[in-house]
Amino acid sequence: MGESREKNILEMNHITKTFPGVRALSDVCLEVRYGEVHAVCGENGAGKSTLIKILSGIYPRGSFDGELIVEGVKKQFSNVRDSEDAGIATIYQEIELIQELSVAENIFLGRQPNKYCVIDWMKVRAEAQKALEEVGIDIDAMTKVRELGVGQQQLVEIAKALQQNARVLVLDEPTASLSEGEVDILFRIVRRLRKRNVACIYISHRLDEVFELADRVSVLRDGQYIGTKDVSCITKDELIQMMVGRELKTLFPKEVFQKGSPGFEVRHLTVYDGADKSRKIVDDVSFQASYGEILGIAGLVGAGRTEMIQGLIGALPGKVTGEVIIDGERVKIHSPIDAVRYGIGYVPEDRKGAGAVLGMSVRENITLASLKKIFRTFINGSRETSEADKYVSYLQIKTPSIEQKVENLSGGNQQKVVIGKWLLTDSRVLILDEPSRGIDIAVKAEIYKIMNELVKKGVIVIMISSELPEILGMSDRIIVMREGRIAVCAGRDEMNQEIIMKYATGSAEEPAYTPQEDRSEHK
Template identity: 80%
Template sequence: MEKSMEKNILEMRGISKSFPGVKALDNVCLKVKYGEVHAVCGENGAGKSTLIKILSGIYPKGSFEGELIVEGRQRQFANVRESEDAGIATIYQEIELIQELSIAENIFLGRQPNRFSVIDWMKVQAEAQEALKEVGITVDSMTKIKELGVGQQQLVEIAKALQRNAKVLVLDEPTASLSEGEVEILFTIVNKLRRRGVSCIYISHRLDEVFELADRVSVLRDGQYIGTEDVADITKDKLINMMVGRELKNLFPKENFERGEIGFEVKNLTVYDAVEKNRRLVDHVSFCARYGEILGIAGLVGAGRTEMIQGLIRALPGKTTGQVYIDKKEMKINNPIDAIRCGIGYVPEDRKGAGAVLGMSIKENITLASLKKIFRMFINGSRETAEADKYVSYLQIKTPSIEQKVENLSGGNQQKVVIGK
């Protein structure tokens, strides 16, 4: 291992990538050694996701400038399949498994072993079960993905990568939806892969994870390569300085505030499953929030936090009972439109699936849920522009124009658009 760790399995040289009106990457370099965990850090909009999409073949050859070197050989990927064939496996923050298919079907999707043009299902199940064993999952490989928790689904993604003999495993914000116990399992797997010589590119905003897991860290800022350091030789303050370009004395300064009267109250909220109609996803939950305070809602993955909020705004197909009060007045909420009218905003955990319309512009997304503000027989274009400009400025959304499609923004800026909406 010591000898192999001296060599690079992957080099990305002089990578540049532009979108309409913005240069996402400008002459970026990345070198990853055999058997190392290499963290990539940077603020929202730094270019991390764009770099990974180039490596994984989502942005194909010809759409960017620069060179990809894998195991000493120059490569050009026309699509994701070619990247995977070269030993690159990417696991994104948003789960990309097919929920209605089984674990085994997902692991072998597009690569099913066959005999005489007939899929060998016994081999599929057996080898999928072995892959699950590698990542510590004990469920049957024919279990449907939708029956698994988010943490287990992410482990299935890793099992899928291992089954395909990945040499470089890319993990994009892998712990965002995991419980503490699931994070420990993930770290154990990554360390086991490192001992086997598998390289890992680890993208995370959680610096504690970087210092616990990574061997080296590369930093991007505003689409440019800032530098690479051994984790053992760098402090957290220096890493933050590299990321933001200035010294931060206090990352999360505590602000003093005075709490006001109760402005929002939920009583006896009960949310039922749409299929098993007597099963309660949320059972008689009550809480309140005062003006000027941030109320945190905590719980493990699967505890019902998301179902509680979605039930509150009546965004789930199952039956929901309970009362919602604003300023001590009961609100009649039968659907999300009613919730919007009551002044309730919702930022979903699934940004791409439920939060933003990626093919529409920033301007259209921000005003989408409040068209009454800009509509008088027809959409008032100047007012729509003013509303969008206000929130782009307020939330510091990095974009050359409010006409930019949301799909061309970084993940963090996409999230800001959803918040602006």
């Protein structure tokens, strides 16, 4: 524990990894010092995930070239257990816990303390409770994981790593599913680990977090190592230029179009909890979205943003009341199939769990919601291929082939596949829930340009986002939700991050300005 901060705890030297037809990493090197937070940045597809999978033992020895050195000793990992035994703990963006087991069982999974060949459950519970207290989670260690929120589950993963006395903690997009309070807890944990000389490899597309937390940052681009810089000696623009290989002048390429008539209207929408039929998770919400605009929806985690959208498209089990009006016509939506029929497309927050079928090809995913277009008595294979090729080209999806499984694509390209699926349905209304979550900065800009093009073509775009710069940068009007209700709706010129947070937290007074078409509906 007394090692010098200038000494390396981990070295990955000349790492090369090839998949069929693709070289994911080419002669990549990474050096991490004792007690430092070392950020790894790069676009989607840059090789970050592949590098981490090698370090964590998912890609075993023999499947790549290069060497791993941990605390001065050359290592060869045959599996994940070997990596963990070497003091490396990896926490992925997707939760790896077993939902039906308790928190304590997950923390000690495969490592349960024994007493006379019998698991010492009292010790399991006590030690697990201690680990939870260390990361600031106030829950019983015997609680089933499935009863916890995503953010709490992520902190349980960290508690599990600390209990194993990890010397190197790898965090892959750790704040993607955390609330603001949970992010503060995570940052405190990381800083505490730094004082204990534990190294942290921090992978994030959120550059503000990199500059707040990291000591050094290494950049990968197209599977190659670009360089390592002290965070104190580089600007955000310089880091972006290292990541994308060019100057990215405009992150939010917002275009302003002539606002048209309201084409999508929701009146008095109320969504009830499927488990507790008397509880309203969305309460008497009304709003309009017009042609020629992007309507942004902001709010804290639990404010009801996603539930509002999933309720109106018939994707929730609870009772839903209210009206949906498209182009002046009242429509009845009882299921997502009805929503598709009326021209509503929905890109969900969880693209891997709900947006795409990972085991299917790019071609199959893009055409999945539009089978009527390519199906007569059988699927027209040539038309299916033609449509998939068209959207792969239009969206600039990076894939060796339209037959590539979506699970093998980077997060940004997976998101583009999901968007392509809905574009093929000729959606009149496209709802994007956290469209840039877990996506690198260059792909974000591409998706923003696609949003502009859709608005220009006459598509109504509704965007839910937890990133306030994104909401302010791309929205024409902004709705702020709090506790299942709309707190305010106003033009973006009337809003800033401070105002949005005041309404989101309930600390703001009645708005000084609300557009006339919204005022009567929101009171």
